[in-house]
Amino acid sequence: MKSDGLLSIIIVNYNSRELLKNCLHSIQSTVEIQEVEIFVADNDSLDGSVEMVRDNFPEVEIIANDSNIGYSKAINQAIRPSLGKYILILNADTIVMPGAIQTLLSFMENNPDCGVAGPKLSYPDGKLQYSCRTYQTVKTTLFRRTFLGRIFPKSKVLRDHLMLDWDHCSEREVDWLQGSVLMLRRWAIDRTGPMDERYFLYFEDVDLCYRMKIAGWKVCYVPQAEVIHYYRRASYGKSLFNRDLFVHLTSMLRYHDKWSKILYMAKRCMHILKFPSRISLDFVGILFSLRLAFSLRESIGLIESKPLYPIDIYYQPLMVFSICTLSIYYFMGLYENKRHKSWIDRLFSISKGILISCLVMILFHFFSEGYQHGLVYSRIVLVTFTIINILVTLFIHQSIHFLSRLLWRHGFNLRRSLIVGTDPTAIRIGKMLSAGPDLGYDLVGFISLPKNSKKPQHLQIIGDVENLVEICLRERIQEVVFVNVDEHFENIVLPLTKFRKKFINTRIISNDSESKVIDTRIKDFFGFPSLEFERGSYYYLTLGLKRLTDVFMALFSITLLSPLIFFIYVLLKVEGREVFFTQKRVGKNGKEFPMYKFRSMFDDAERVKRHLENIVTEGPIFKVKNDPRVTPVGRILRRYNLDEIPQLINVLKGHMSIIGPRPPLPEEVAAYDRWHEARLEIKPGITGLWQVDKERKWKFDEMVRLDIYYILNWSPLLDIKILIRTPGAILRGTGFNG
Incomplete structure (x- = not known):
């Protein structure tokens, strides 16, 4: 049922048929159905929830998913077609008390700087439910998720986190609100983005409120509006094999991976350790390959009649080989983040580097003193070493790539990025980076350029280029992609010079970049030629x-x-x-x-x-x-x-x-x-x-x-x-x- 544009109500349901029915009845008794639009996003319930809604509430729009896609994704499914100026998100296990929705609407209308508002929540027995809290810290997590919380249930850590020293009877700004009942301002959602779909369940509300806060919107608790919530902590249990607990902990780790200041600094400085660590791994692979090749040669000693020199004799040419090989890898770009490079490409690059280094090693030996005295290395050892080292190095590089992709697919260690520009090329790149986590990017949004009247309405534009540096630090950005900014060079040059000190990676994708001030290699960025300024890890x-x-x-x-x-x-x-x-x-x-x-x-x-x-x-x-x-x-x-x-x-x-x-x-x-x-x-x-x-x-x-x-x-x-x-x-x- 389409409304006049003031309010959209969204309910996510999963096997909660009777609770959902009671929730919809409470909405009917509270507001005129003709004044709102109601969406129910059902995550493949098996209890007849969809049929119940269709039979009893024909005015409600059903989004019936054929699998459980998670809470955040289901919310976003309904946000996209909704038309309301305000969006009310409800859990299916809530009962809306008379006047609650009107109270929240009035509050939002009278407080234009409020992006999120939440009501007072109560258990069915009338007991207060602590629905607003301070942000979770490591100390808070220890008390909430370990035996410490049971030993010290009245500790200051828990009291501060749950705001127990406040009666919850007055309006106030808070850090975050429990996501069971939230009223959102659409304009705020358009600026900060909808629910983060990497959270299957839990912490999506914390993430949303945090994004609202850092974008300048208030998160407010409105106790005059009351809602009953049949709340149970499904993730709270004694068993370590509790599935809900696992999902909760995963979401918590995902949240800290995204917003932790310490992890943000660590990621920005990662090149300091990444380059030497990958070189060290390849060097260990070279040593392992020699040892294995030498052991294989020893095992066939009865067949091969020629004497085998001790392995120590091989270490001198091996050092020459290692220096040469690792240098070639570096100049061939094997230590760069080429996220779309196939294993065949890596195999050819590694083989080329090792074979060139073998030739250099042979030449070194030819002019060495040992060769003049008749020292000849085992050809079986050299050939076996070459083959093994190619395979071992490929295994190391593919393992690193596999582990990286595994983390990306589960929403971890994604590179938070911004696109500066709103032209068709920028939109294409944005769609590509947002298509899925396999590329390793988390696109936060777009930055508008001055004198650019063509700003597509559907784009999530979170600011302008004048405030780019502040936005990057606020949103924990790791990479900024400038797209066709030639006419705006004077606007981007100040952020460019600052980003090197801030350890923020920068790319410029353009047909005609400012060559007078840019002297860097052109690199491929998923099919687009780009000028890349590496973050200044060694700055x-x-x-x-x-x-x-x-x-x-x-x-x-x-x-x-x-x-x-x-x-x-x-x-x-x-x-x-x-x-x-x-x-x-x-x-x-x-x-x-x-x-x-x-x-x-x-x-x-x-x-x-x-x-x-x-x-x-x-x-x-x-x-x-x-x-x-x-x-x-x-x-x-x-x-x-x-x-x-x-x-x-x-x-x-x-x-x-x-x-x-x-x-x-x-x-x-x-x-x-x-x-x-x-x-x-x-x-x-x-x-x-x-x-x-x-x-x-x-x-x-x-x-x-x-x-x-x-x-x-x-x-x-x-x-x-x-x-x-x-x-x-x-x-x-x-x-x-x-």
């Missing part, structure tokens, strides 16, 4: 190495240039000027610091600045052609960038790095567009990418793009390239003044 390690290098180079440079520093000091004193000039600059994350220079201008240079002519501005940058404030000695210092030498002190103090974007003035930063702020994501440097260019005829936006290129593609090798080009820039007089 802080390499940052530490960069800091050590900066300190060493600063100390070395100060020592090497000490005669020149003394000479400049004497010149400035003879000229009658202060030797050093301190200027406020903006560093990493917008933090201001004092930057040091040799003084190259008259003492009142800043005061007369506003009276100058020939001022040139490029964006927020202030420059003066033939600046009259520059002293004769200062002109020489500036031409060869010698006035920047004191910034080595800034490097030692940690304000700056040797290489990085030049530090801007506070007034320049105040005039920045939002995307310009991306250059403040790392420490500023004395020299940088655009400073060592031969021409240096860049406009401000182009200089920022080069700084962003450096940030996105930073590596020790890139620093070395810039450092090599710096002396030439200084001698040409086109160095890094600024």
Whole structure:
């Protein structure tokens, strides 16, 4: 029966014929059936529930499933065709008391910031049922699921979790509400998503309320509305083989896998351990293959007449083989997450790597000292080792892939993802990632782009690109896929630079990405060419190495240039000027610091600045052609960038790095567009990418793009390239003044 659009009621039923009948009768006596639409989603009940509803309640729409698909999936089945502004979810074992539905509706209408509301629940004997609780923690789980709860039934842990120190007679905001009776705001559901179908039963209500809370919606307890609930804890039993207990524990683990902050950080940092662990496994496989091949050769010693050298003789060439093989695996991409790669592809890749390494090992042996003295390895051992190692390595890689897929199919260890963009390509990718967990992705939703009026109504758009970083941290996102964002590069560049520090993987799928600032390999993403920025698992390690290098180079440079520093000091004193000039600059994350220079201008240079002519501005940058404030000695210092030498002190103090974007003035930063702020994501440097260019005829936006290129593609090798080009820039007089 279709309503006028105000309320949709959804009941999930499984073998609860009489309870369902009583529930529907209570709804009939509470509201006018013509004012609401009622759905009953039946999970293949065998007690005649479907026939009972059809015979006694013809106005109710039946969704009859041919199997038990779970509570969450059945709820979503009914949400999709429903039309109500509000959705009331009921368990079949509830009795709605008079006025309860109208009270909840009035509350939702009067509180537009409330996404979920729940009534006061009572047992059939009138005793209060504790239906609102605080979020479950590890400590709470121990008391709820072990003997501790029986020994200490009045412990503070349980009292706080069940909110026992409150009379449950007043309206209040809570963490979550028991899912037996929930009224949902459709607009909130559209923004946060329906029930998570990975929960077969239990914890789907906790998950829904948590998503509502982090999205800014309130979860409210409304005791003026009362519902009787024939509640029993089916998962609570003494037997460890209780099926409901197993389902409950599985759902609990799934919830913590999805929302635990500790697990989220662990997943984001997983590359730190994943790469060395997989290399270690392959190395153990190589050692095992040699040992097995050698044992097989020993077992046929009576047949083979040639002497067999001890296994220790094989270890030297084995190390060469291992280094070569593991390096080839790495460059062939065998340690990457190619989730759709078949075992045949892996077999060919592994075979290719091992055979190439065998050739290298043979060449090594040919030129070794042992070969010159007549040392010849057993060909049976070498051939057997090669075959065994191919099979063992394939087994290791396939086992890892199998275990990963097994976890994904059961809803564990999925990579929570966002898609930035709402065009047809983005929608296609979204449908593919949402098709099932076999791909290992959990698509949270879509992010809209500015000036994009074409936003399909059916998409779950959870925010805009301006708040992308905050949304990613809030929703525990591990990967962001940007789709056709070329026209919006200025909007995505700030999140791109932040994601590397946040250990969030990033992909750009586009026909024409911003090649000026992106220098990474094109990889296949389920049939779409993508530019991938790996999460910076080693970011802080390499940052530490960069800091050590900066300190060493600063100390070395100060020592090497000490005669020149003394000479400049004497010149400035003879000229009658202060030797050093301190200027406020903006560093990493917008933090201001004092930057040091040799003084190259008259003492009142800043005061007369506003009276100058020939001022040139490029964006927020202030420059003066033939600046009259520059002293004769200062002109020489500036031409060869010698006035920047004191910034080595800034490097030692940690304000700056040797290489990085030049530090801007506070007034320049105040005039920045939002995307310009991306250059403040790392420490500023004395020299940088655009400073060592031969021409240096860049406009401000182009200089920022080069700084962003450096940030996105930073590596020790890139620093070395810039450092090599710096002396030439200084001698040409086109160095890094600024």
